[in-house]
């Protein structure tokens with residue numbers, strides 16, 4: 619008997635479980651867009667180079683065009699549709715809106731998902747290729763424009779909205795720091 623080439627899988631997307639049949643070659647990106655109608659995640663290059671399809675898987679960013687849907691079963695996926703709290707935008711979304719961190723908006727869902735992960739990675743003390751002193755005792759580097767550019771370098775913007783994107787991520791980082799300090803006060 620020929621091996622089966624499809625399976626019925628359950629994916630957890632934005633906290634909701636979805637059971638669907640998928641061909642084993644189906645990417646997470648295609649399952650999201652074509653089968654679950656979650657079209658906020660965009661297809662750009664479809665080969666892992668532009669970042670338009672970035673989502674969070676178990677809180678870490680991933681390009682969904684290189685992730686097989688079957689390999690995502692049992693993991694928590696967050697797409698742009700799951701970032702806001704009801705009608706209230708996430709501070710990263712608000713910063714992109716306030717500072718015009720987009721032009722056509724096609725890359726924006728991926729940029730925002732990536733920015734969410736950048737803030738977490740930075741807060742956890744992860745260095746980047748732009749970090750001058752990577753010794754653990756040096757602590758996390760300030761999230762300077764160079765740090766932001768490096769950490770967001772997997773997300774391309776064909777409109778060239780990079781200046782505003784960097785400003786938006788910086789503002790979201792400031793808001794996060796202020797919020798953390800407020801919570802600790």
Ligand code: FES
Nearest residue numbers: 662663664669683
């Ligand atoms: S569409 Fe996935 S990286 Fe470009």
Ligand code: FES
Nearest residue numbers: 721723775776777
């Ligand atoms: S805003 Fe158009 S591709 Fe980035």
